[in-house]
Amino acid sequence: MDKQDLLADYRTMLLIRSFEEHCQQQYTRARIGGFLHLYVGQEAVAVGAIGALKPQDHLVTHYRDHGHALARGLDPQPLMAELFGRQTGTSKGKGGSMHFADDAKHFWGGYAIVGAHLLLAVGIAYGIQYKREVLGQDDDGVVMCFFGDGATNGGEFYEAISLAALYKLPIVFLCENNEFAMGTPLSVHTAVTEIHKKASPFMPGERINGNDVVEVREKASAAIEHARSGQGPYFIEAMTYRLRGHSAADPQMYRTREDIAARRSNDPIELLKQKLLDEGLLDNKKAKKIESEVEKEVEAAVKFAEESPAPELSEAWDDIYAQPL
């Protein structure tokens, strides 16, 4: 395992948090449309797990994808431009919040049909195996696939874990259990609330503390090593909590302000900050400096998005096919 740079992780977590707060503001000002699923409160999962991936590895996720994109090192400017529906966006303004992607970084995108992208991730992993075994390429990539607890009840979930196990594919399934599927609590949507147990007949797995970036990094590294060494898939259930609504338009009738307040003591960013202060890796002055740097970076992203042109109308007809006939 490469050594974890906790200060860098702290910075990335702050970047995600700040990006999301700005998104909320811009949504309120109606500059961002559609569904906007914020990642506030879950930052340690993306930063810890994606930090354990290598450049040749692959990342697939669902619609709550901002944190995953930033953790994989995507530039906030084209991401914000995508949210504004601009030509300079990562998907030329045609995907929006739920469909961030970056080919060059093996970030295969956010997908918006719950549970479905697990199968695409399985296919990408199948591709790696095929390239190795049939084409003789020395591709040692691993796929990491993120999804929520709500994605583990439908058929596509079971087809995905079943195929991944059958072919011993190099893939890590990473369930972010934030205790809710939209407004439906965990115990209301599933009989097996320890989600990792659903996969246990097919592959090894475990439940981890998703609010501790150190634990996430360590467990994710081991899972990736397992998959890379040819032992097949691995399942991680990261326990976390979404501190904002399901989407920016969610009135959150299913929980109280007090419920949320009680969870703030487990805010992964505060936990990490305290650790860094305790260990003398950070002081208040340095913390302020990082915060203001991050803030500037996101403000620049908003400015970039504002100043970017909307797509030409002809863009609507582009990319339907790779090879139009």
Place this chain on the structure above:
Amino acid sequence: MPVITFMEALRQALRDAMHADERVFIIGEDVVHYDSAYGVTKGFVKEFGDKRIRDMPIAEAGYAGLGIGAAMNGLRPVVEMMTTNFALLALDMIVNHAAKIHYMFGGQFTVPIVFRLPNGYGQLSATHSQAFDNYYAYIPGLKVVAPGTPYDAKGMMRAAIEDPDPVIFIEHTGIYSVKGEVPEESYTVPIGKSNLLRDGKDVTIVCYGRMTPMVQQAAEKLAEEGIDAAIVDLRTLRPLDMEPVIESFRKTNRAVIATEEWTSVGVGAEIAARLYTEGFDYIDAPIWRVGFDEVPMPYAKNLETAVVPHPESVIDAVKQVLAGKTQRIRQQ
């Protein structure tokens, strides 16, 4: 030129593509140990080994998604869906994913995959005797082909495998044994081009896939009666090429659309609409459609025979059109 069956033509194209490009592989139910449900890829496992052709569990969404992911990651999968009825379980993968991925990520990823979807009937009753050609033809982002001759089957399968976009390849158990001239060497027939199979001055019959050989038979019988029918084989349902259809219609001013599907809201309905909009100036008679009677497929032989189209159904429709009769579509 050798005369071979439609199935053999498909087999040749698949084999040629497998030899030409190691990225091409076949997945599907019962393609290895059972050695192919209908026999299209019979013997492939001996020739190519079990990594190039692989049995999939009965999990249609699962292996459709596996194929899509592998295609995104640079491979060229051919996914045999066993039958079009079971492919319904993979619609999310095909419609929400294969068809959308290139567009919604602004062209960053391509999905060069072929889904082979055999239709058919034969006393298999309601759930095993359907056609969903219109489901796929409706979707921007998919290319949908349904060749009607062995020559086109071979050329279009090769074209489909080489195409960088997702292609739905509609086959039919009732056309597998149809024979025709097919060159031995490898070739492609372009996707997206309709084909005037037979010129004629009295009526234009539009068809594709399984109906094409039936329409050819009907046209021969009509010729014996002095009726000169043109045949336009669509071959591709999306993107649709109406030019040869309109060109022929301009001469005949009359049309019959013969498709093997429930008539209402089918592919034939789209062709009729296009004839009314793009060909309005040339219409001399109501356009008729031939298809399944709009009932779930019954089991009993006499009932099944009564509700599916035959060459006689096409001949009858042509005569109705020539007599200027209007058509009523029955739904219950």
